[in-house]
Amino acid sequence: DTAVSQTPKYLVTQMGNDKSIKCEQNLGHDTMYWYKQDSKKFLKIMFSYNNKELIINETVPNRFSPKSPDKAHLNLHINSLELGDSAVYFCASSPGVAGVGIWTDTQYFGPGTRLTVL
């Protein structure tokens, strides 16, 4: 059973196109995230949703629009793709609560989507 899954695994497209990446988790977690990892391996959060509500929206161009139809799914739509959008995009989920008074953001990552913009 795949805990966090993403589709597609690879995405090659031309500049200016619009594309979507889908993510699903079967862990029963309340919180889901999108991260971008660039060629230097730096992992940066883009968005976070908790129970379908947007709670973190980092400084990301508004060409990127996340959508969470339910707490198990978080999709990412990208309009007017640019060369600089080429990266690996990871979806992740976290349970939120580790114990009394302890909030944890242990991240469970999906396999990643390698986006190449030509």
Next chain:
Amino acid sequence: QKEVEQNSGPLSVPEGAIASLNCTYSDRVSQSFFWYRQYSGKSPELIMSIYSNGDKEDGRFTAQLNKASQYVSLLIRDSQPSDSATYLCAVNINTNAGKSTFGDGTTLTVKP
């Protein structure tokens, strides 16, 4: 100053040695600390979490946290070639809108 800083690396150790990975963070109210391992072409996976000052051991891995010095480290004893990977330190402040901030990662190579 970066919020989370790690040894620039790459770090190379011989098989059987102790690998020491270091991480400092800037926000004093940080509460939760994580080490993730990422193999080339794969996604990060959690190997250790630590919340209190001191040491936490799990097999060959020991995480050390010193909140006064804003420092967290990961020791890997008896390093194996299979430990060769990039290690990411992550820190979060523990709010309802929890956000993990990641360091740039340290690439470890264990030579047979």
